[in-house]
Amino acid sequence: MPTKLKKPRSAKASRGKSDDRSALLVEWMAMSIQHLSQGTLDKKSAIDAVEELIAQHGVTKTLKRFQHLRSPRKKKCADVSLYTVTSGVLEVGQYGQIDAALETQEGDRFVVRNGRRTNQAARLAACDDQTSPSDETDSELRSDPLYPAKLLSNILNAGTEIPAPSICEAEFVRFDSGQLAILMPILWKYIIDHRKSNSPDELAAVGSAIRKYIAIMPMDRMGELSVLLAPANHEPLPLALELEVSKMIYRNFEVYPPSKLDSQPELALRLWEMVQAYVNPRILLRDKHSAVASLAIEALVSMRSKMAFDAWRAALDCAYQWFGEMVTDDLLILQHRWTSQDAEAANWLNELRVRVLRRGESHCAQ
Amino acid sequence: VGNRTVPSNRENGPSVTVDLYDVIAEDGNAPGFIIHTGLAFRSGEHDRNKVEVSDMGPPLNIVGAMRADAVGKTKLTDGEIRKIKVFVDIHEGEHQAISQLTVYNFSQVYCIMPHATPLEENDRRYVRMRFSCAGFVFEAYRRAGITLLDESRFPLVTLDEIKNAYPRHARFLDKIKFRESLGLAGLGPWPVMFCGYLINSLKRDDPLIRSSRHVAQAGDKIFL
Numbered sequence: 001m002p003t004k005l006k007k008p009r010s011a012k013a014s015r016g017k018s019d020d021r022s023a024l025l026v027e028w029m030a031m032s033i034q035h036l037s038q039g040t041l042d043k044k045s046a047i048d049a050v051e052e053l054i055a056q057h058g059v060t061k062t063l064k065r066f067q068h069l070r071s072p073r074k075k076k077c078a079d080v081s082l083y084t085v086t087s088g089v090l091e092v093g094q095y096g097q098i099d100a101a102l103e104t105q106e107g108d109r110f111v112v113r114n115g116r117r118t119n120q121a122a123r124l125a126a127c128d129d130q131t132s133p134s135d136e137t138d139s140e141l142r143s144d145p146l147y148p149a150k151l152l153s154n155i156l157n158a159g160t161e162i163p164a165p166s167i168c169e170a171e172f173v174r175f176d177s178g179q180l181a182i183l184m185p186i187l188w189k190y191i192i193d194h195r196k197s198n199s200p201d202e203l204a205a206v207g208s209a210i211r212k213y214i215a216i217m218p219m220d221r222m223g224e225l226s227v228l229l230a231p232a233n234h235e236p237l238p239l240a241l242e243l244e245v246s247k248m249i250y251r252n253f254e255v256y257p258p259s260k261l262d263s264q265p266e267l268a269l270r271l272w273e274m275v276q277a278y279v280n281p282r283i284l285l286r287d288k289h290s291a292v293a294s295l296a297i298e299a300l301v302s303m304r305s306k307m308a309f310d311a312w313r314a315a316l317d318c319a320y321q322w323f324g325e326m327v328t329d330d331l332l333i334l335q336h337r338w339t340s341q342d343a344e345a346a347n348w349l350n351e352l353r354v355r356v357l358r359r360g361e362s363h364c365a366q
Numbered sequence: 367v368g369n370r371t372v373p374s375n376r377e378n379g380p381s382v383t384v385d386l387y388d389v390i391a392e393d394g395n396a397p398g399f400i401i402h403t404g405l406a407f408r409s410g411e412h413d414r415n416k417v418e419v420s421d422m423g424p425p426l427n428i429v430g431a432m433r434a435d436a437v438g439k440t441k442l443t444d445g446e447i448r449k450i451k452v453f454v455d456i457h458e459g460e461h462q463a464i465s466q467l468t469v470y471n472f473s474q475v476y477c478i479m480p481h482a483t484p485l486e487e488n489d490r491r492y493v494r495m496r497f498s499c500a501g502f503v504f505e506a507y508r509r510a511g512i513t514l515l516d517e518s519r520f521p522l523v524t525l526d527e528i529k530n531a532y533p534r535h536a537r538f539l540d541k542i543k544f545r546e547s548l549g550l551a552g553l554g555p556w557p558v559m560f561c562g563y564l565i566n567s568l569k570r571d572d573p574l575i576r577s578s579r580h581v582a583q584a585g586d587k588i589f590l
Contacts, residue, residue, distance in 0.1 A: 168463040171493055172474050172485075201466055208463040211493040244459055248493075255491050290448060291455035322445025326452065329511070 026050050148175045155186060162190060164205035171208045180216050187213040191228070195237055207244045214248035219256050222264055222303075225249065229270035239288050242274065246295035253302035257338050257345035261304050268305035271296045275311050281319035294327050301331055304348060312356045328353075374438040374569040374589065382414045382434045387450050389438035389503055390419050391565045391589065394533055398590040400562040401531050403503050404432055405450070420454055422502035424475040426461035428454065436589050438568030440575045446510035453509040460494040472535075473547030477501070478528070480549060481517075481559040500561045514567040515559065516579040522555035527587070531560060562587040 030046035087103045144150075151173055155166050167190055175183055187209045194202045214225065228237055228245050237245070249267070262268065278284060278293035293315075300311040312331070316324035331353065338346040374389075384390070384406040394401035404421025407429050412418060416431040423430065442450075464475055474496070477483050481501025484492035497505065507514050528550070529536040538544045550556055560582070566589055567580035 165466045168466045171463060172471060174488060200462075204459070204462040204466060207459040211460070215487050215491045215493045240459055243456070247456060252491055255489070285448070288455040291452045294452060295456070320445070320448070322443075322448050325445070325511070326449050326509070 026054070148173050148179055152179050152183060156182070160193075162186070164199075164201045167205040168208045171212045175216075184213060184216060195228070195241060196235060203238060203240065207241060210241060210244045211248055214245070214252060219252065222249065222252065223267050226264075226267040226270045229267070229274065231270070231273060239292060243288055243292045243295060246271065246274070246292060246299050249299040250295055250302045253299070253304075254334060254337060255341075257302075257342040258304045259342075259345070261348075262306040264303055264305070268300055268303060268307055271300050271305075272307045272311060275300070275314055279314050279318045279323075284318065284320065284323065290323060294323065294330070297327050298330055298334070301349070301352070302334060304345070308352060309356060312352070313359060316356065328357075373571075374436055374565045376436050376590065377414055377434050380414055381411050382417060382437060383411045384417065384434070384437055385409050385439065385442070386447055387442055387506070389507075389564055389568055390417050390421075390432060390434045391436040391438065391561060392433045393435040394530060396530070396588075398435075398588040399530060400436065400560070400565055400587065400589055401533065402432060403499050403561040403564055404430065405454075405503055405506060406437075422476070422497045422499040424461070424472070425464035426457060426497075426502065428458055436565050438565045440512070440568055440572055442510070446512065449510040450506045453506045457495060457497075471547075473544075476548065478532075478548040478550055479556055479558050481505075483549065498559065500559045500564055503561075503564055504559065512576055513579050514575065515563055516581045517559075519581050520557035520559055520563070521582060521584040521586075523558050523560070523587075524555050525550075525553070528554075528556070528558060531558075531587070560587045562589050565589045 026047060029050045085104055151166065151169055152175065155162055155170065158166065167187070170183065170187070190209045191206055191213065194206050197203055197206065210228075214222075217224075225245060229242065236242075249271070274296045275293055278289045278296070283289050284293060297311040297315050301308040305311075312327065315327040318324065331349065335346055335349045335353070338349060374391075386406060386409045388406040390404050390406055391400045392402040393399060402421070404419030404427075406412075407418040407420050412434070415433050417434045419430050419432050420426070420428050421430045421432060461475070464470055474485055475494075476498065477496040478498050481498045482505050483496055485494045485496055486492045504514060525539065525545075529539050532539060535544075539550075545551075550558075563580070563582035563586045566582070566586040568575060569589075570580065
């Protein structure tokens with residue numbers, strides 16, 4: 001199902017022009033301005049600038065001014081022609097691929113099929129075979145010991161309007177314990193505030209926030225994650241985010257095998273609800289349900305839930321043999337990892353595996 | 367599992383017909399020296415210069431495009447295809463976030479040796495898996511229960527050979543710090559998984575592909 005670009009945020013800017021075309025133009029101009037600024041301007045600021053210009057001068061005059069801008073071409077990119085796009089439509093597909101039909105000021109029409117969103121680093125690398133995105137980053141950013149503090153400061157200064165790229169950036173940075181204490185509530189608020197967003201960029205950032213948050217949260221607070229998976233009258237989390245939550249729960253317990261059985265009953269219940277819903281043969285093969293269901297089952301086992309047996313059996317009893325095989329293979333890998341970390345947990349998992357598989361054999365015999 | 371033998375093939379026509387998750391391979395400057403690999407994203411006919419693939423760029427492209435100079439085939443069952451799809455789905459989100467960044471640290475999304483390794487926090491918990499392009503394909507097939515290569519017996523390769531495999535990053539590979547960030551400690555040689563090993567492993571008969579792991583030879587970097 002194609003996704004429309006988000007509308008301009010400013011009511012003033014979008015008045016009378018709030019159709020997809022104007023949204024596309026705003027996005028296009030903002031991306032170009034970002035490019036001209038060589039990455040010093042974030043996307044939100046660029047969009048705000050374009051919207052303000054439209055509000056002040058109207059669409060036509062703003063477009064004309066925009067057409068006077070010239071990109072600072074690199075020598076090796078000189079053979080790349082630049083066009084001024086005056087109108088077009090754009091659709092973003094399920095996997096982020098972009099289909100677009102564009103008309104330029106020069107009267108040329110272009111159709112883009114399966115295009116990919118790009119970023120400045122990738123664009124420069126494509127223009128210059130000798131440029132690596134890693135080179136600038138390693139030397140300028142990562143070698144700066146103050147970088148984590150600077151990033152955290154930028155995030156704090158952004159208040160409630162944290163740019164999605166800053167959240168994604170934080171996922172890559174190792175913060176010290178004091179910085180983590182500041183970052184954690186910010187990430188949690190970002191997750192809660194943006195989890196229902198329609199913007200693919202924001203949802204990617206929420207996924208990033210989920211991974212980082214769970215990877216740094218205290219293990220004794222893992223139960224709090226049940227809030228994210230709560231059903232009842234809450235709107236369910238998008239499937240891609242359920243995947244991230246389930247995966248990270250599994251990964252945390254993979255590294256820290258729980259010493260107690262069933263220590264997170266509320267969280268286990270939420271995961272079990274997902275398993276029951278998604279192993280349904282009418283659901284399992286759709287979208288990413290197989291991935292989410294397998295991760296939810298593996299999370300239940302990794303947290304040594306009292307529902308671990310039933311969850312594993314649900315995988316083996318479902319309509320698709322490959323699904324049960326996959327879950328069993330993954331849990332065998334988990335058992336091997338636990339063997340070197342916590343013999344008691346590894347033994348528990350081994351005994352569980354024997355019971356689960358024996359139950360299957362007895363069903364076959366009957 | 368089908369019984370017919372479908373070995374790896376060189377491709378040189380204008381188009382190529384592939385099955386879902388076939389292994390696509392692209393030559394570097396030297397003919398036959400494979401420098402990139404990915405999984406066919408859809409079955410059917412493709413422009414050979416732009417075969418739709420899921421490949422490790424970085425970042426991971428769910429629908430990227432690459433030239434097919436060779437195609438490695440085995441007859442995947444429906445279950446094996448489903449397992450590979452789950453593998454791709456699980457890692458997709460981790461790499462979507464990277465596309466939002468204007469700059470990123472190459473070594474935080476990619477690795478050379480080992481071919482797959484987690485990006486860890488201070489306490490070993492991890493937010494994402496890093497792969498080499500060959501590692502992504504190898505792990506996808508392993509997830510489906512098909513272990514194409516014997517990981518414990520890769521030929522040792524020199525820095526020059528690694529530069530040939532990564533021509534865009536050749537001059538950066540001279541930097542010790544950059545190499546180390548990708549897992550290449552010291553001066554080498556190193557047991558690195560090369561893309562050509564995968565395509566050569568798929569040159570074997572179908573039953574053998576599943577029953578035994580291919581032991582890569584030094585000459586397997588090339589597929590002619």
